[in-house]
Amino acid sequence: MFMQMIDGTIVITALPSITAELAVSRQAQLLVVSGYSLAFACTLLTAARIGELVGRRSMFLASVAVFTAASAWCGMSGSAGELVAARVVQGGAAAGMTAQTIAIVAASFPRERHQQVFAIYGAVAGFAGMLGPIAGGALVTADLFGLGWHAVFLINVPLGLITFALALRYLHLGRPAQRERLDLGGALLSTVGLFALLYALTDIQQNGWRTGSFAMIAAAVVCTAVFFVQQSRAARRGRNPLVRFDLFTDRRFAIGSILVAVFFGMFTAFVFAVSITLQDELGFSAWRTGLLMTPFAVGACVGALASPMLVRRFGVRTLTVGITAFGACVAVGAVYLHLIEGAVSVPLVIGPVFLAGLSVGMFCVPLQPIMLSGLDQRRMDAASGMVPTVEQLGNALGLALLSAVFFREHTVAGSVTMFAAIAVVAFGTAVLTFALPEAADNAR
Template structure:
């Protein structure tokens, strides 16, 4: 998980060096970043089903090997087009690993330990998100063995070997009980739907609204409708569909899915808004921006680790407290920017920034085990690919909507409006958490 997350962000700081060395065009630069994300998201559902058929351990090990080989390929690429292809393969392999994670975690630990396990998982995710851009810049500047930007990919070789060795030794989940066939039609329809949707949203984020994108989005919606009809038909025929729609009959999973989608959209929009505000509006350097947001990442890790204690004591109200506190703090930040005309005192804001991160960790980390707590193990196997897919859709939606609404609003007033809108959505999420049922085990 650390490897797959870090490779989504480590490229951003090394992109100028890659561009200069490979003479990459603007389109190639975008594809180096978005190609990984698109391949990752479009692979999840099918990879989860393959893991269910042939064994999570087998699929995980194969994906680790593919990811490591693809990383070496990325590091040895001699042209921009070759790097783009290698990144797509790397993203698909990362999706193969990620699609097994929830099923492996829930099968390896009793339900009474899920809150603690997901807390560690969430803390590691926060750490990886913080380290990615910093590590990318450090590796490029260090120029180890004269490798330059190549080292940001080649570092996955030792990490991949360690991961493979540990999984081979310790990951034992048993054989799958039976093998139904893979729903090839559903896999094709889901891939086309996700690709069209995420491609359009990514393009909106980068270039704003265009008429042609409406046709792509309409095609994605049409494919989604056909996919849902086809999945219901598979169930009526007694076959196993790619996506088990009965998951949404569980209230915790249904409400949790809405919260996950909105949260990922909200959080990625927040990170984007912070970057735009600090660097383009207030004139902060990338280093000073990263320094200011470090307390947020530390707070998120702390919130993740203490979240099991909060849930045991307060139940679902712990999530309500976390996301509501986050919304209030973002609203205070918007008011602070407005009142000071953009003059930011770093010592003054460190505390609130840390508390905002703490609130995020307190909300999101326990959300996953709570929404899964009412499912049977076989349903959790199906959720292993569906949940990260929902997260990726929310991520793309958040960036696309923020970019569409504030595409040219790189002003102080525009930043205040962005943060105010994010605060309102967060407070609305706080109200929605009240619709969650208490976890099956506290």
């Protein structure tokens, strides 16, 4: 999780150096970032199903090996095209690792410990996500052994080797009871449909609404409709489909999926707006931006680790308080940005930034175990690919819609509008949490 999360953000601060050395075009710059995220999101469902068929341990080890090799390939790339190709392979391998996580946790720990395990998992994810830009700036600036931007990718090689060795030694899971066949038709339809939708949303976020974007979205809708019919027919015939739609008959999972999608879309838009506001509008360097957001990462880790105790005491209302507090912090930030007109006092904002991170940790970490608490082991396996796919769809959808509607001009006034919109979405999410039943463990 640490490698996957940090790799999604660490490259952003290295892009100027990559552009200068490889003479990367603007389109190629976007592909260096989006190629990874598209490959990651579009292969999660298939990777989860393959893991279910061949064994989670085997799939995880193979994915770690490919991810490590692809990272070395990224670090040794000598052209823009080679780097983009390596990033696509890296993103697909990252999906292979991530898609096994929920199933591995469910199989390795008793249900009563899931809150604690996911708290540690969430703390690592939050810390890695915020560390990425800081680490990227530090590695490029330090220019270790004259590697420059190459170190941003090569750092994954020792991490990958350590991960592989630890998983080989300590990850012991049973083999699948019976060998089944992969639903190739479903895998193709889901991959094409997700790619069309996510590519269109990425284009909307970068260039606004265009005819091509509408055409890609229409293609995605058609593929999704065909996929739904094909998967439903497979389930009726007693086959094992790529996606089990009966997951959504569980109210916790259904409402939790909506909350996951809305939250990750809102949060991705928030991180994007913070980066644009601080660097493009207020003149902060990438390094200084990362340092300013460090209290957020610390707060998220504290909130994540404290969340099991809070959920045991207050149940799902922990989520309500967490997302409401986050919305309040963002709203206060919007008002503050409007009043100071660009002259930010760093000491003054450290407290609210920490509180915003704390609130995020309180909300997003307990959400996953609560939404999964009513599933049996079989459906938990199916959810292993579904949950991260919903997260990725939320990321793309929220960023595209919020930035296209509220953040057309990268000015301080535009930032104020964007933060206000994010606060409204956060408050709406808080209202939705009242529809979420208590987790099964808490209900007892």
